[in-house]
Amino acid sequence: MELDITSIIKNIGASIGFEMTERLEDLDSIGTVTFTSPVTVKGKATSFNAMIEVEGEAQIDFKTVCDRCGETIERHITVPIRENIVESGEERQDAGTDEEDRFTYSGHVIILDRMVADAILLSLPMQQLCSEDCKGLCPSCGKKLTGLPCDCGGDQAIDPRLESLKGFFNQ
Ligand SMILES: [Zn+2]
Ligand SMILES: [Zn+2]
The missing domain is CATH 2.40.160 (Porin)
Incomplete structure (x- = not known):
């Protein structure tokens, strides 16, 4: 140029x-x-x-x-x-x-x-967001969150895989 x-x-x-x-x-x-x-x-x-x-x-x-x-x-x-x-x-x-x-x-x-x-x-922005208030993905089903509880109900419960990891680190 x-x-x-x-x-x-x-x-x-x-x-x-x-x-x-x-x-x-x-x-x-x-x-x-x-x-x-x-x-x-x-x-x-x-x-x-x-x-x-x-x-x-x-x-x-x-x-x-x-x-x-x-x-x-x-x-x-x-x-x-x-x-x-x-x-x-x-x-x-x-x-x-x-x-x-x-x-x-x-x-x-x-x-x-x-x-x-x-x-x-x-x-360039340090953080790239689709919108300022993007809620990310449901940790359970992977669907995009809207701010309301996810249809799958999974975002309310503790992920069983994390539960077993907890036990692992406590040993
Ligand atoms: Zn987003
Ligand atoms: Zn979900």
């Missing part, structure tokens, strides 16, 4: 808008999350002295499973992007280079891949 900044690079304060859609190698799958669409990035790049500010958003679809009930979930996320990208070679001259300055460019092209992939991966 390359952004050509030829038109603004020599022109401090100038900016260009951009929009691109591409499938990124880094956005394939991670844990239970599988990305199901290419990523679309749109925004604006503004030229500063040996630094380009990129501002915009990235969007992608992914598929995963609910942590509680195992149901497949499909989601679309939009992630804000804002990074200052410094010309490589310049960064060491800056006193107090902070984390904002970890992306660099050289020549007339900014490679956005890592910046976009990082922003998306960091914004």
